Amino acid sequence: MNTQATPSPQFYLTAPAVCPYLPGEMERKVFTHLVGARAAEMNDLLTQGGFRRSQNIAYRPACESCRACISVRILAHEFEPxxxxxxxxxxxxxxxxxxxxxxxxxxxxxxxxxxxxxxxxxxxxxxxxxxxxxxxxxxxxxxxxxxxxxxxxxxxxxxxxxxxxxxxxxxxxxxxxxxxxxxxxxxxxxxxxxxxxxxxxxxxxxxxxxGLPHVYLGYWVKGSAKMGYKTRFQPQEHLTPRGWEIFDPATDI
Structure with missing residues (x-):
């Protein structure tokens, strides 16, 4: 019997770079490669955990002094235009x-x-x-x-x-x-x-x-005007330190 464990993904951290969304901020990202037989499974898990995919890379912000980037997903079955x-x-x-x-x-x-x-x-x-x-x-x-x-x-x-x-x-x-x-x-x-x-x-x-529940929109960047459209599609959940939570635009300051 083969008892060899399935290799876990390796994560890496980018060097600081100028943030494309907020003036005066620097961004860093943590990323891993999405390759091999488990790529689709890992993409599901990582997206549900706040990552985004670009080509064969899954990444999420890891900025030292800013937490403005927030993962957003629409609750499709509850949405009304x-x-x-x-x-x-x-x-x-x-x-x-x-x-x-x-x-x-x-x-x-x-x-x-x-x-x-x-x-x-x-x-x-x-x-x-x-x-x-x-x-x-x-x-x-x-x-x-x-x-x-x-x-x-x-x-x-x-x-x-x-x-x-x-x-x-x-x-x-x-x-x-x-x-x-x-x-x-x-x-x-x-x-x-x-x-x-x-x-x-x-x-x-x-x-x-x-028959599926979510549409993932990527990151809403609080304070970035060009990302404001994402909060128009209600109801939606935002990924917080406590997990996915319903976002209430009326309480956002």
């Missing part, structure tokens, strides 16, 4: 979403570059090449999918492959307790469509259809 979200759903009723294996395309990368050039000109991803994008999508040892959102055209639903204009893309991990939105991007010219909000609403609906 507010009036503004219902308007977003109505505006995008002409959008078709199709799920594919985690494989990049030239069309996706073209949209990705338009999004970065408009929204993240000075970010750490601003100089990503087609190869970098392909690695971001393909370098996964877990159950990852690409969801493409296209404008419906005449004849859509007849062809196996929708051919309408590509409006948005989500890279999503399929987990045992829900969906984790790893990264998403969209055509910035369609600001009135609120495509970022629409993709989250679509993930909530998909999670409910799967």
């Amino acid at each position: 507010v009036r503004s979200m219902k308007r977003v759903l109505a505006t995008n009723r002409d959008v078709i979403a199709t799920v594919y294996p985690a494989q990049p395309s030239t069309e996706q990368f073209s949209l990705f570059r338009r999004y970065l050039d408009d929204r993240h000109q000075r970010g750490g991803m601003s100089d990503m090449s087609a190869l970098d994008y392909a690695i971001m999508v393909e370098d996964t040892h877990v159950n990852t999918r690409i969801i493409e959102y296209r404008r419906r055209e005449p004849g859509s639903g007849i062809s196996v492959e929708p051919k309408g204009e590509l409006l948005a893309v989500a890279l999503t991990d399929m987990m045992s307790d829900g969906l984790s939105m790893v990264y998403s991007f969209f055509n910035p010219e369609y600001e009135k469509r609120s495509l970022g909000t629409f993709m989250i609403l679509d993930h909530i609906a998909r999670t409910r259809t799967l």
